[in-house]
Every structure is written in structure tokens, then in C-alpha cells.
Amino acid sequence: MTPQSFCLYLFFLVYVAAIVTKPSPYRALYMVPLIALYTYAVFFTQPTGDAHSDYHIGLPMSIYLAYASSYILLSDPQLYLRRKGQKELAYQMSFIPRLRWATDLALNCRAVGWDCEVPKLRRSSLSRWPFVRTQLLWLMYYYALNDLASYLNSRNPATWKEGGEHFGAHGILWQVWNVIIFWVTLISSMSVNYTMLSIVVVAIGWYDPSDFPAYFGRWLDTVSVRKFWGQSWHQLIRRSLQPHGQYLARNIFGFQKGTTLSSYTQLFACFFLSGVYHAAGDWTIAHNVDIAKHTMQFYMLQAMAITFEDGVIAVAKRLGIRRVPFLPYLWVIFWLTISTPGWAEGMARGGLGDFPPRFPIIPAIIKKFNAA
Incomplete structure (x- = not known):
């Protein structure tokens, strides 16, 4: 595991911990390790040579830092956000249900199934x-x-x-x-x-x-x-x-x-x-x-x-x-x-001119055709 990847995983754990924590004026302190991890991973590490892996360090960490800012500095989601059908607010839940609630909120960027869901999503009616x-x-x-x-x-x-x-x-x-x-x-x-x-x-x-x-x-x-x-x-x-x-x-x-x-x-x-x-x-x-x-x-x-x-x-x-x-x-x-x-x-x-599939098919077919 590269230092950048370690920072990304640790960043996400701290981010979820911040959402799990019940309303408190001290929740803002979570931004300190989040900003530190982000700064180190993005600005104080060298590219690994794998452009796709490196790109998916800087981009998601930037996005999640903004989400963290929204949920920690600008609001407290436990006081107002609910999943559809949720009766009690998150801060009233016990720890395990609140952890599941926080993890879903952290991973669910479009808030599918929440009262803050992104509008005009195209859902499937299939079973x-x-x-x-x-x-x-x-x-x-x-x-x-x-x-x-x-x-x-x-x-x-x-x-x-x-x-x-x-x-x-x-x-x-x-x-x-x-x-x-x-x-x-x-x-x-x-x-x-x-x-x-x-x-x-x-x-x-x-x-x-x-x-x-x-x-x-x-x-x-x-x-x-x-x-x-x-x-x-x-x-x-x-x-x-x-x-x-x-x-x-x-x-x-x-x-x-x-x-x-x-x-x-x-x-x-x-x-x-x-x-x-x-x-x-x-x-x-x-x-x-x-x-x-x-x-x-x-x-x-x-x-x-x-x-x-x-x-x-x-x-x-x-x-x-x-x-x-x-x-x-x-x-x-x-x-x-x-x-x-x-x-x-x-x-x-920068090396991101392509996002190839893991198992390319067309080059293999062309190679066999040329060999024949």
C-alpha cells in the first residue's frame, strides 16, 4: 500500500467518525486531521507512476474534504438529515445504527433514498x-x-x-x-x-x-x-x-x-x-x-x-x-x-488519456486476426 492510499483510507475513517459523533462544538476539530492527511497526500508525496491510482487519490480526497466541510463546519447532519422512512433523528440512535447511518451518508454521494436526494434521478422499476x-x-x-x-x-x-x-x-x-x-x-x-x-x-x-x-x-x-x-x-x-x-x-x-x-x-x-x-x-x-x-x-x-x-x-x-x-x-x-x-x-x-478495461478484448481479437 502506498502512503497516498493509506492516507485516503485513514481520511475516510476520520470522515465517517466525524459524522458518527453526536452534535458537539468540538466536532470542528475533526477538520484538523482531515486537512493534514489531505495536504500530505496531495502535496507532499511524489507521483507513483500509476496515473490512474494517483488521480484517484487527489480527486476523491478533495471531494470528501468538501463534504466533510459541509457536514462538520456548515451543518450537523444528525440534526436534520433522514433516510426515507427514518423516524428518529440520528443523534437519538444507539451507536451501531448511527454508524450504519453515517457510513451510508458518507458513501452515498447522490443521497439516494434520503430526504436530500439529488433531484431527477432515473430509477428502475424492475424487481x-x-x-x-x-x-x-x-x-x-x-x-x-x-x-x-x-x-x-x-x-x-x-x-x-x-x-x-x-x-x-x-x-x-x-x-x-x-x-x-x-x-x-x-x-x-x-x-x-x-x-x-x-x-x-x-x-x-x-x-x-x-x-x-x-x-x-x-x-x-x-x-x-x-x-x-x-x-x-x-x-x-x-x-x-x-x-x-x-x-x-x-x-x-x-x-x-x-x-x-x-x-x-x-x-x-x-x-x-x-x-x-x-x-x-x-x-x-x-x-x-x-x-x-x-x-x-x-x-x-x-x-x-x-x-x-x-x-x-x-x-x-x-x-x-x-x-x-x-x-x-x-x-x-x-x-x-x-x-x-x-x-x-x-x-x-499526465498519463490519463485513456481509461482502459481490465481485460481488453478488441486488441486480442485483432492480434489473433493478424496472426492468422
Whole structure:
């Protein structure tokens, strides 16, 4: 086990302990070891050479540190959060039930089955075994998609660590292609892991199918950049962002809830914090300031794009202009095409240009075909 991995596991134990602890003014002291472990793992250890392992130290620790800040400094979840059907508040429970409650809250980033659940999740209405069979089909689909994307990435200098080629090196169509493959790689790799987990824990009866809503929203609903990030994307970090954005807008700047200033302060704060999460992940793989800087730029640009499209939509409504079919989709594709390369190229230079499956199939088939 690397020092970074040890810090991550210890960090999570302290994080859960902070949630388990009953309401007390001294709960804030848990932030001291959490910040110390985070600082050491992210800034005072050297990259191991395994980009994927390193990235999954900096990124999750950043996310969980923000969740810890929300649950320790900004609120006390035992005083107000409940799982659906829960009668008594957490601080009224005995230790073991409270430990299960805290562990579920810590691991359940979308708060599925809680009264603070992320909105508009797509739940399955299937029973246990039909759900497992359906998920097996989805697993095969996502695995094949990830395998194909990985094979294409392995033959593309734009996604090699030492390739050095820009996404748009061969024109705009090549850039569009590279951006599509980049997002397909991310979506398929994350979906494989989530789908596999859902199959196992539902099959053995630990969870119900309703506990595993679709990882992503409906792509046909992606009619704006706001919809892309706020509904179609996975929403795993949403609840770590909102409390800090709200605190900044209302408690620091004093903006009234529901006002334009409050809304856009929260918007930019959330994308800034999301950029910090991902930049920390980038930093752990290469200790390269330029890569982290481009990641921050990418996420701040998303907030600017949403502000721009909100303005365009408002003007169009005032003028009575109806939505032009397919134009919203073209806008989202256009925006991701021009904004993604700065972030994706940095990831590639750090060694994260690909998220290959554990057992690649397509390269093996091609190898056998060539041998024949």
C-alpha cells in the first residue's frame, strides 16, 4: 500500500467518525486531521507512476474534504438529515445504527433514498432478478464501448502521454472526433464500474434496484450546457458544491436567496470548487502546474457558458422566439468541442488519456486476426 492510499483510507475513517459523533462544538476539530492527511497526500508525496491510482487519490480526497466541510463546519447532519422512512433523528440512535447511518451518508454521494436526494434521478422499476439481467446487458454494452474507445485512444497520438499532438491538429472534424471519444471514454469507464457494483450488491440482496438509479441522466435532455452539467452528468459531487456556494452567496456576500446575484455567485463558486477537485487530481499524477491550470480554466469556462446561454434564452423569450429544433444540441456539441481540449490534453499529458478495461478484448481479437 502506498502512503497516498493509506492516507485516503485513514481520511475516510476520520470522515465517517466525524459524522458518527453526536452534535458537539468540538466536532470542528475533526477538520484538523482531515486537512493534514489531505495536504500530505496531495502535496507532499511524489507521483507513483500509476496515473490512474494517483488521480484517484487527489480527486476523491478533495471531494470528501468538501463534504466533510459541509457536514462538520456548515451543518450537523444528525440534526436534520433522514433516510426515507427514518423516524428518529440520528443523534437519538444507539451507536451501531448511527454508524450504519453515517457510513451510508458518507458513501452515498447522490443521497439516494434520503430526504436530500439529488433531484431527477432515473430509477428502475424492475424487481431484483430482471434488474440484474438488464444490468448485465448494460455492462456488456459499456464494456464493449470502453474497450473500443480504449483501442482508438491507443492509436491516437493526441491521447498518448508522450504524443504531444493537439486534439485539433488535423482540423475541426478531427477535434470533434477526439472530443467525442474523450467523453465516451469517461462515460463508459465510469458506467462499467457503477453497473458492475449494482449487479453484485443487488444480486446478493444487500440493496434494492431502486437504490441504483441510472448513473447519468437522459442525453436527449441535454439541450443546454446547464442541463449537461446539472442533469445529464453524474451528479456525484453536486451536494458537496451547493452548500459552499450558498454559504458564499448568502453568508459572505449577503445576497438574498433567489436573487440573480445569489444564483450566479453560487454557479461560479460551484464550478470553481469543481475545478479545484479535478485540478488536485491532475496535480497528484504529475505535479504540473500547467495541467492543473488548464483544468481550472475548463471548469470556469463552463460557468461562463451557462451565464451566456441564460442571457440568450432570456432575450429569445422576450422576443417571442421559439426553440429551433436541434439547435440546442448543436450548441452543446459546439461548446464541448471548443472547451474540452484544454482539459483533455492536459489529462493526456499526465498519463490519463485513456481509461482502459481490465481485460481488453478488441486488441486480442485483432492480434489473433493478424496472426492468422
